[in-house]
Amino acid sequence: GENVEQHPSTLSVQEGDSAVIKCTYSDSASNYFPWYKQELGKGPQLIIDIRSNVGEKKDQRIAVTLNKTAKHFSLHITETQPEDSAVYFCAAIRQGGSEKLVFGKGTKLTVNP
Amino acid sequence: KAGVTQTPRYLIKTRGQQVTLSCSPISGHRSVSWYQQTPGQGLQFLFEYFSETQRNKGNFPGRFSGRQFSNSRSEMNVSTLELGDSALYLCASSLDTGTSQFFGPGTRLTVL
Numbered sequence: 001g002e003n004v005e006q007h008p009s010t011l012s013v014q015e016g017d018s019a020v021i022k023c024t025y026s027d028s029a030s031n032y033f034p035w036y037k038q039e040l041g042k043g044p045q046l047i048i049d050i051r052s053n054v055g056e057k058k059d060q061r062i063a064v065t066l067n068k069t070a071k072h073f074s075l076h077i078t079e080t081q082p083e084d085s086a087v088y089f090c091a092a093i094r095q096g097g098s099e100k101l102v103f104g105k106g107t108k109l110t111v112n113p
Numbered sequence: 114k115a116g117v118t119q120t121p122r123y124l125i126k127t128r129g130q131q132v133t134l135s136c137s138p139i140s141g142h143r144s145v146s147w148y149q150q151t152p153g154q155g156l157q158f159l160f161e162y163f164s165e166t167q168r169n170k171g172n173f174p175g176r177f178s179g180r181q182f183s184n185s186r187s188e189m190n191v192s193t194l195e196l197g198d199s200a201l202y203l204c205a206s207s208l209d210t211g212t213s214q215f216f217g218p219g220t221r222l223t224v225l
Contacts, residue, residue: 034213043117043203043216044156089156095211100146100169105155 002027004092006104014112019080021107023090024072030092033073035064038087038106048075051095080111115140117206117217125223131192134220138185138206144168145187146214147179150201159202161210162187168210191222199224 003026013019025033031052036044050057050064050073057064061080066073073092077084090104118137126132138145146169147159158171162181179189185206191198201221205214 032211036216043205043218046213046215049213093211099211100158100161100171101211101214102158103156 002030002092002094002099002102004090004102004104006090006107008107009105010108010110012110012112013080015080015082017080019077019084019109019111021075021088021090021109022072023074023092023104024070025092025102026071027092027094028068028071029094032093032095033064033066034091034101035062035075036089036091036103038089040086044089077109080109082111082113085109085111117204117215119202119204119217119220121220122218123221123223125225126194127225128194128196130194131190132194132222133188133190134202134204134222136187136189136204136206136217138187138204139215142206142208142215143185144207144210144212145181145185146205146207147187147189148203148205149173150203150219151199156203159189163210194224196224198222 006023034049037047038044063076087106089106093101120135144163146161148156161169165181176192181187201219203219205216207214
């Protein structure tokens with residue numbers, strides 16, 4: 001089955017800096033890669049996703065890149081703000097199959113003012 | 114469109130008791146997945162239901178069970194509670210297996 005590794009487990013940056021979180025997956029058949037943001041006391045919120053037919057996707061200050069050959073994908077947050085502080089999870093799945101969505105273990109991002 | 118709702122939001126139980134948690138998915142979503150979240154363990158998959166049928170199951174003991182109703186609402190039950198069952202239980206709904214999942218706020222279960 002699919003296995004997703006996520007690094008780093010914790011990340012601390014200064015406000016205004018960029019933050020990068022990386023994930024690797026094991027199943028080359030996986031074709032859908034969502035990212036979730038979980039703030040304290042809340043459920044995870046889908047913030048961006050990418051499908052395997054696309055190499056990069058941007059939404060304002062966040063972007064996700066996918067390297068299918070290397071089987072890794074990354075979340076990039078530019079111009080970080082204190083409200084970006086949260087736990088971020090990556091995930092992978094083969095859409096169209098019956099497998100479950102597999103999550104990484106999460107990255108706790110702290111943006112220092 | 115209303116989001117995923119979970120009830121209750123908080124529960125305190127004692128060891129040996131049982132508990133039932135409820136999840137109402139987004140209207141039109143037929144798949145409901147349940148996760149257990151504990152500090153340092155990330156999101157651990159419990160099971161997924163689609164059209165009242167269990168489609169996937171995680172590696173949890175039989176004390177954890179679930180069901181889904183014809184209106185897609187889902188319940189999970191934990192019997193003979195143990196201290197280690199204390200966790201945030203999250204429900205996520207999606208149109209189908211493998212499509213974008215949307216999470217509810219979770220039920221915080223504390224077992225004393």
